[in-house]
Amino acid sequence: MxxxxxxxxxxxxxxxxxxxxxxxxxxxxxxxxxxxxxxxxxxxxxxxxxxxxxxxxxxxxxxxxxxxxxxxxxxxxxxxxxxxxxADGRLSGRLRVTSSETLAYSRLTKHLAEFRVVHPGIVVELAIDNRVLSLSRREADVALRPIRPKEGDLWGRKLAGVAWTFFASQAYLDINGGPIGEAAALGAHALIGWEETAGGIMAADWLEQNVSASSFVYRTNSLVNQSVAAKAGIGLALLPCYLCDGEPGLVRALAEPIEELSGELWIVTHQDLKGTARVRAFFDVVGEGLARERDLFEGRVA
Amino acid sequence: MxxxxxxxxxxxxxxxxxxxxxxxxxxxxxxxxxxxxxxxxxxxxxxxxxxxxxxxxxxxxxxxxxxxxxxxxxxxxxxxxxxxxxADGRLSGRLRVTSSETLAYSRLTKHLAEFRVVHPGIVVELAIDNRVLSLSRREADVALRPIRPKEGDLWGRKLAGVAWTFFASQAYLDINGGPIGEAAALGAHALIGWEETAGGIMAADWLEQNVSASSFVYRTNSLVNQSVAAKAGIGLALLPCYLCDGEPGLVRALAEPIEELSGELWIVTHQDLKGTARVRAFFDVVGEGLARERDLFEGRVA
DNA sequence: AGCCTCGCTTGCATGACTGCAAGCGCCGGC
DNA sequence: GCCGGCGCTTGCAGTCATGCAAGCGAGGCT
The missing domain is CATH 1.10.10.10 (Winged helix-like DNA-binding domain superfamily/Winged helix DNA-binding domain)
Structure with a gap:
């Protein structure tokens, strides 16, 4: 042939x-x-x-x-x-990065802008994808993932913990008795949740176990969409702190992050790519940038 | 990539x-x-x-x-x-065959002509090569070899033995005392031999061991060229019987083939190609055709 | 039953890749 | 020292593969 x-x-x-x-x-x-x-x-x-x-x-x-x-x-x-x-030592050319929607929507863009200033020759292609893109197949060069990676051939590091709690609009809380002291009080509220097929997502699973199905008045699979819905006063939404703390129009409905829902933010690449100059540069600038915001990610800025 | x-x-x-x-x-x-x-x-x-x-x-x-x-x-x-x-069942297209020079020069062409008549859709590409072409690398589909193949992944069969003896022109023998009765009498004759770098060739090695170097008056690495030289009266040449028996201008200088030099004629293909229709057809027509001439190959026609 | 969408198939024009030819440089032999 | 041969490099013209666009058929939905 x-x-x-x-x-x-x-x-x-x-x-x-x-x-x-x-x-x-x-x-x-x-x-x-x-x-x-x-x-x-x-x-x-x-x-x-x-x-x-x-x-x-x-x-x-x-x-x-x-x-x-x-x-x-x-x-x-x-x-x-x-x-x-x-083995590519060039600090120019393209770099494919995959990230979660929430990260891309909130914290990441600022760091990408900084990266662009520091390395103008590198073109970042950011894929916001619900699928977990394969680093083995070079569908992405670097992944920012809000969970600890399990594949054996990846290389990377944990940047921060990720804290989750309930958010709502101030107007919603004013009408509905103010913030809640503990999760047990959720039953009295309107809740924003996930589509029923959203198994395997930690936050979705926790809600299924801890909240009556009848409490959900709005369902969507997009966390960003859930935050927009909360901001619109539809109800309480269980969201990562980094997405909502500091966000105008949203306040914590539950002051303390939910310990059970503690996650981890990781930056990873394929083992074979850790020597790539562009990958290392991305780890240095964007990874370090995100790591410096660990207090925000871990819910200590509210 | x-x-x-x-x-x-x-x-x-x-x-x-x-x-x-x-x-x-x-x-x-x-x-x-x-x-x-x-x-x-x-x-x-x-x-x-x-x-x-x-x-x-x-x-x-x-x-x-x-x-x-x-x-x-x-x-x-x-x-x-x-x-x-x-798995190719087509009896059309090309078939690459490799053969020795002596076979191609003498017996093979007749069988190829017959093959052409029986299977007009198959184009035979005959490579006459001193190198042993690789069947693994598909440098050839079929090989006709005057030695037993050693590679493990070949498939084929022995067609005939191959007998060798000394030939000369009648004119040379008339001047030089007629045919010889035994190989020991070679010292009195002019011999046609191989180039000195021709190690590993059975006939060349035998001559080195059994004939004084001073007996060689002509050297060439081509058996066909050696037969032409013998026909020209230059001396005795050690040649395969199928090349020279029946050839005008050449007679046996030594009536009996040399037992030590008995060889084998094989037809082989790669293991994976034995199902190829064209290969099977070639084995049937050309292989069987050559096998029917085993008396000639084995020196029993003189 | 009709319409729309999706996937396959084909015609046409354009651009990229190829072979051919020629020039240049280097090395070896006379 | 000179000449010839061999291998690399480049310009140019032609061919072929590609993308675009359009048409056709089938299946699903209303």
């Missing part, structure tokens, strides 16, 4: 299940995927995909053999790319 | 040591290799090769890492290619 990129094509279509989605994965036009796949099948004299009704492309046995080889080659290519990037 | 073919380029230049030779390996223009390599180094921000005086390209440490990954990817690609080819 004298064109190894054909295998990347096969892998993308296999994973995507359709030409259009595969085109997105590959960053090329869907018509190009169509032509290249057909040309490949003709050159090799082998049918790689079954075309099913509705535009679904499904691997044949020969295609599965091809995709298996392609995956192993991809692993090699990704490890190589990390090694190359890991 | 979004162009895996870059790695094939790196591997070719690393193996070749120069752009021009790498271009030959890749089947593209040397100026294209030049441009693609420079573009790659610029995109990756890494120096892959040191340029040495005289046009030598030598891998840097980063380049060695790259070449190592490329080799592993190449192994995958080659194994995949064999699997695809091994």
């Amino acid at each position: 004298e064109d190894w990129n054909e295998l990347r094509l096969v892998l993308a279509v296999a994973r995507a299940g359709s030409l259009t989605t595969a085109a997105g994965l590959l960053g090329i036009d869907h018509s190009t995927v169509f032509r290249r796949l057909n040309a490949l099948e003709q050159r090799q004299g082998v049918r790689v995909f079954e075309r099913l009704p509705g535009g679904t492309y499904q691997l044949t046995p020969a295609g599965e053999r091809m995709a298996a080889a392609a995956e192993r080659m991809e692993d090699e290519a990704l490890a190589l790319a990390r090694d190359i990037a890991g | 979004e162009d895996w073919n870059e790695l094939r380029l790196v591997l070719a230049v690393a193996r070749a040591g120069s752009l021009t030779t790498a271009a030959g390996l890749l089947g593209i223009d040397h100026s294209t290799v030049f441009r693609r390599l420079n573009a790659l180094e610029q995109r990756q921000g890494v120096r892959v090769f040191e340029r040495l005086p005289g046009g030598t390209y030598q891998l840097t440490p980063a380049g060695e890492r790259m070449a190592a990954a490329a080799e592993r990817m190449e192994d995958e690609a080659l194994a995949l290619a064999r699997d695809i080819a091994g």
Whole structure:
């Protein structure tokens, strides 16, 4: 096979299940995927995909053999790319960062602005994604995550704890008897919560366990949206302190952060990228910048 | 890395040591290799090769890492290619065959002609090469070899024994006392031999051990050339019977083949290709055709 | 039953990559 | 010391692959 990129094509279509989605994965036009796949099948004299009704492309046995080889080659290519990037001493070029929505919406932008001043040659591409992007697959170079990472091949450090408590608008509290002294008093209030499918999120799980379902008068999966809803006076929202402390229009409805909900803010990269100059620079400027705000993150500024 | 073919380029230049030779390996223009390599180094921000005086390209440490990954990817690609080819049921397309010079010059062409008649859709590319082409690397699909193969991943069969004896022109023998009864009488004759660097060739080694160096009046590494020299009356030549028996202008100078020099003729392919329709067809037509001539190969037709 | 959306397929124009050719430099041999 | 050969580097023209746009078909929803 004298064109190894054909295998990347096969892998993308296999994973995507359709030409259009595969085109997105590959960053090329869907018509190009169509032509290249057909040309490949003709050159090799082998049918790689079954075309099913509705535009679904499904691997044949020969295609599965091809995709298996392609995956192993991809692993090699990704490890190589990390090694190359890991030795990259340039303080210019792009750096892909992934962050949570709340972090991006509140504290992060200030530090990114500072980073831009210190390293004007580096272009930060910030992905705010609900999916946990893969650092192994170089979907991102650096991740800012509000939980301790579990993957074995990551490298990074804890920047701060993360404190959570209930927030509301002052107007809401004025009408509803003022702040609450303890969480047990939640039952008397209107609550802003998560969509019912939001399992696995610590805050969502805590609310399910500690608050009657009938208390929820508004549900959304976006913490930013929850803070906006609280600000609008809809009810109490359980939010990270760094998002809301100091935010005009929001006050703590529960003065003390909830100990059970203590989290951790981490900055991580792939093990192989810790030598990348741009990654190190980001850790230094943005990571240190965020770490200096640990009092805010840990709810000691209110 | 979004162009895996870059790695094939790196591997070719690393193996070749120069752009021009790498271009030959890749089947593209040397100026294209030049441009693609420079573009790659610029995109990756890494120096892959040191340029040495005289046009030598030598891998840097980063380049060695790259070449190592490329080799592993190449192994995958080659194994995949064999699997695809091994399942190829088409009796059309090309088939690469490698053979010894003597076989190609004498017996083989007749069988290739027959193969062409039986399977007009198959294009045989015959490589007559002193190097043992690699079947693992798909440098050839089928090999006809006058020795038992040793590689573990080949598949094939022995077609015949191969007998060797001394030949000369009738004119030479008339002037020099007629045929010889035994090999011990060789000292009285002019001999055609091999170049002195031809170690590892059974016939050449036998001659070194059994004939005085002063007996050699003509040396060449080509058996066909040796048979032409014998026909010209230069002296005795040690040659395979299938090359010379029945050849006008040549007779056996030693009636009996030399037992010590008995060889074997094999037809082999890579294990993974034994299912390829074209390979099976070649085994059937050409392999069986040669096997039917085993009396000639084994010196029983004189 | 009709309309809309999604995915595939094909035509066309443009640009990028390639091969060809030529020039330059270096090295080796005479 | 000179000449020739080999390898690298660059300019230019042509070809091919790509993206864009449009059309078609199928499926789902109203």
